[in-house]
Amino acid sequence: MIAVWAPLLLPFLAAPLARRLADALSPRAAAWTLAGSAAVLAGGALCSLGLLAAAGLLQLPPVAALGHLSLPWLTAAAPSAPLAAAVAALALAALTALAVRTARRHHHDLRTARAALPAEDTRRPPRHLLTPPDHRLTVLDDERADAFALPGRLHRGEPGRIVVTAGMLRALSGPERAALLAHERAHLTGRHHLFLALAEHAADIHPALRQLRTPLGYHLERWADEVAAARVGDRTVTARAVGRAALAANRAPSPARPKLAAAAHTGPVPRRVAALLQPRPTATRTRLRPVALALAACLALSTAATLEATADLHRTVEAAQHNDGHVER
Template identity: 65%
Template sequence: MMLFVWSPFLVPFLAAPAARRLAEALPPRPAAWVLGSTGALLAGASAASLGLLLADGLLRIPAVAALGHLSVPWLDEATPTAMVLAALAGLALLLTGGLTLRTAHRQYRDLRRARAALGLPAEPRTRLRDRLAPAAHPLEVLDDDRADAYALPGRPGRIVVTAGMLRALPGPERAALLAHERAHLTSRHHLFLAAAEYAAVLHPALRQLRAPIGYHLERWADEDAARSVGDRAVTARAVGRAALAAARAPRRERPLLAPAVADGPGPVPRRVAALLSPRQTTLLAPAPAAGRRRRVVTALALAACLAVSTAATVDATKDLHHTVETAQLAEDGR
């Protein structure tokens, strides 16, 4: 178990850069899914490995060993360092658990504060049918001269836009702006953002996935908005004009899980350029042979990393189960 259990801690340092590179070669929607699923799988594997290390050490406690009819001398002889590793794993789990709870509380607090500012109930009650098939997302206009617009998650989600932002855009660009925010809510992009935050808490190497996920989610919404309004140039102008208007007097009240068309001023020029010069990139799309080979190699490397992390966690779990069975046999043979 000691050999397998360490892999999920080391693999993310290789897998995260591979996922970022592969995402750059994919359209926005699959890119966001690659980054989000990679972060969730690797974070879950590393948390599971910590739990396995802690469980292996807990088996040495006399009360636990007696409950499971385990031979403590045999366990100590099999893995002498188990208690030390279990103590370190327990501390790591306490730390990451506390940070995860703090992250969840901060996200909930921000969303509740944003809903309260709009005069909405903090915890709306909806029927099951509404949860499975939510109604159209209402539009909330804030009487604020500062330019801002974002998608507020909820049941149903709200498109929040300030009067300043509406004045900054002409009619066609307003339609593109609203279509962009509607795309965030329809595709539940806030769940990707939340998962990225939790993954970053559970493993430090996964922090580098947060910014790329945010960028590809914005590109995903850009493409959906362009299809909705039927004009990529109008959508590009809406993105650029909204970012410039929001940068003049930024608002601080936006929740962390509320995607916004003007979010992240750094990647906005890239988003505008992508809308003005669209090219649907796929893993095997026509491209120079060297570039295509690099994409395929990157995809294979990422798949190998995910497979190794998953297989190592499964093998470590099986190894712990085998250890328990052997310790029980050793106790019965005394």
């Protein structure tokens, strides 16, 4: 089962390629590229660990007897399978614990943030700043400048909520407020919290995928920046809103918000402001082609190797059953 090892090694090559490709794409395409690459590579790594564990499990006498497998044939065919299976099983147990811990932390952070909000808005914003019905706006009577997009609970039909403090609204002009709220609304509309959650779990699964978390967060902010700029119709106003919001928030930092609650004033703000002061970004195809082909080859190879390893395990089971039948006769 040589193919089973490829999905465990390819992320070390594919992750840097995904980062390089994302830098040459528009923000939305970059976010999808990073998230999609993380999902494929993490899924391949998980499948490989599962196949390694299953191959060793077949050599346990009770399992071999239950499946009518020839234990001597399996042992001769793959003498190192038990050791690899033990390591894979330990890795899967550790990954499961990490996934549960990450999910519980996100759930706790979001629940705490929701519980801290008033049931009703404490202040009403100007009419031109009101959000659509599916995105509620909560204005907190807090002099500290803060604003973020708090995702809703889909299983309860609860919409996402834009949370902004009175201090943040006072720090911005009218057009800048509109740009800020449009930015946060873009996070909710694009369900950017799901991208962030995916990146967190992928980083838990494979160490090479940790390098995708920060670029993904940046491109999600840039995606929301571009949506806000298009909505207000002025890239300069949006850039000024992002910069002033970050300066205001740094004067009196607010308590830590959930990692899945995206905010306009976070991330590499100078880089985002500089991008907004340039024309709308477009992909450069001549730069994209070699890197895109290399990344696509890595993702295809990881998927193909996973399928081949699965088929190989299936062939091993059939061969062991066939040899067991011959022994009985």
